[in-house]
Amino acid sequence: MGSVTAFQFWDVFVVLLLLDPFILANQMIRDTPADLQKKASTSGLRVKEFLQIVAQHNRLRSRVKPTAANMRKMEWDEQLASLAKEWAASCHTNHSHQLNSSTFTHIGWNSRLNPHGVASFSDVIDSWFEEGKDFVYSSGQCRQNATCQHYTQLVWATSSHIGCANQLCLKEGNLWEIYVCAYYPGGNWEANGRLVTPYKQGVYCSLCTSSMSGCYRLWDHVGGLCEIPRNPCRMSCGHHGHLNVSSCKCKCDAGFTGRFCQVRCSVRCVHGHFKEEECSCLCDVGYGGAECTAVM
Numbered sequence: 324m325g326s327v328t329a330f331q332f333w334d335v336f337v338v339l340l341l342l343d344p345f346i347l348a349n350q351m352i353r354d355t356p357a358d359l360q361k362k363a364s365t366s367g368l369r370v371k372e373f374l375q376i377v378a379q380h381n382r383l384r385s386r387v388k389p390t391a392a393n394m395r396k397m398e399w400d401e402q403l404a405s406l407a408k409e410w411a412a413s414c415h416t417n418h419s420h421q422l423n424s425s426t427f428t429h430i431g432w433n434s435r436l437n438p439h440g441v442a443s444f445s446d447v448i449d450s451w452f453e454e455g456k457d458f459v460y461s462s463g464q465c466r467q468n469a470t471c472q473h474y475t476q477l478v479w480a481t482s483s484h485i486g487c488a489n490q491l492c493l494k495e496g497n498l499w500e501i502y503v504c505a506y507y508p509g510g511n512w513e514a515n516g517r518l519v520t521p522y523k524q525g526v527y528c529s530l531c532t533s534s535m536s537g538c539y540r541l542w543d544h545v546g547g548l549c550e551i552p553r554n555p556c557r558m559s560c561g562h563h564g565h566l567n568v569s570s571c572k573c574k575c576d577a578g579f580t581g582r583f584c585q586v587r588c589s590v591r592c593v594h595g596h597f598k599e600e601e602c603s604c605l606c607d608v609g610y611g612g613a614e615c616t617a618v619m
């Protein structure tokens with residue numbers, strides 16, 4: 324998945340305009356009905372694909388105009404992905420309110436039904452983002468007769484988790500593909516009949532909350548997204564140690580030493596502690612011997 328350029332947006336837009344079902348009704352279908360049925364029953368995203376979906380969302384979210392001060396980095400969520408899969412299996416784009424989830428109280432949805440083979444998941448996500456051209460940030464409104472709710476969900480600042488699915492659908496002998504993404508917490512909230520602004524305008528990361536005070540920057544340093552701050556020590560301890568983030572040192576469980584607590588020792592230091600990288604004891608004052616058991 325390459326970087327998103329204005330040209331690609333334009334291509335996608337043109338492609339989608341050409342996708343009028345009307346035109347495609349005349350498309351030649353070479354597969355037999357049995358082939359189609361078989362195709363329609365196999366689908367699902369592979370790991371590489373969902374990593375690309377999250378990366379694309381984060382890239383687009385970090386590039387909104389005007390710039391966002393409180394946009395959160397998104398993460399993949401398997402439970403959301405299975406809810407999206409449940410919806411996709413219905414092959415309807417209007418299914419949302421029937422799904423029930425005890426874990427998630429408010430889920431946002433984006434979906435698209437396209438003729439099979441004309442657009443990738445990445446194209447669909449770009450087309451949702453493209454709706455942003457009709458969204459006027461200053462008034463918080465979509466231009467008249469335009470659709471913006473896929474865009475506003477995609478760039479909803481507090482939506483931090485995403486799960487998506489696609490599915491081939493057989494409808495009246497033609498093969499379609501449905502794309503569904505579930506977002507949590509869901510966006511597109513309204514207050515007094517008006518859409519709440521999807522994000523706060525300002526310098527990147529300037530309004531991240533304290534628990535999300537980290538600023539995730541993409542490799543090309545365009546934009547920034549709020550995330551849980553990275554471990555400032557830039558290290559982690561082994562299974563037998565705990566990182567002290569103020570000293571950036573590992574505190575090892577009994578019987579372990581080493582910078583990362585990776586060294587298992589057979590001796591014990593009864594009244595003392597191990598030297599940093601080896602299993603020999605430094606005894607407390609008043610003790611001696613290999614395991615610091617001798618009173619001096």
Ligand SMILES: *[C@@H]1O[C@H](CO)[C@@H](O)[C@H](O)[C@H]1NC(C)=O
Binds near residue numbers: 415416417418421
């Ligand atoms: C969704 O739309 C289809 C046709 O457009 C309709 O048959 C179906 O009942 C709708 N489902 C819901 C849940 O509204």
Ligand SMILES: *[C@@H]1O[C@H](CO)[C@@H](O)[C@H](O)[C@H]1NC(C)=O
Binds near residue numbers: 423424425
């Ligand atoms: C949704 O879940 C709640 C509680 O888990 C249940 O009471 C309700 O009947 C469910 N609704 C549907 C449409 O399944």
Ligand SMILES: *[C@@H]1O[C@H](CO)[C@@H](O)[C@H](O)[C@H]1NC(C)=O
Binds near residue numbers: 467468
């Ligand atoms: C919006 O759609 C309505 C009905 O189709 C039409 O009368 C109106 O002129 C449209 N407005 C704009 C700004 O395109």
Ligand SMILES: *[C@@H]1O[C@H](CO)[C@@H](O)[C@H](O)[C@H]1NC(C)=O
Binds near residue numbers: 567568569570574
């Ligand atoms: C972490 O290291 C600091 C500085 O060395 C020390 O004062 C503090 O007690 C340590 N905290 C824990 C939980 O060991």
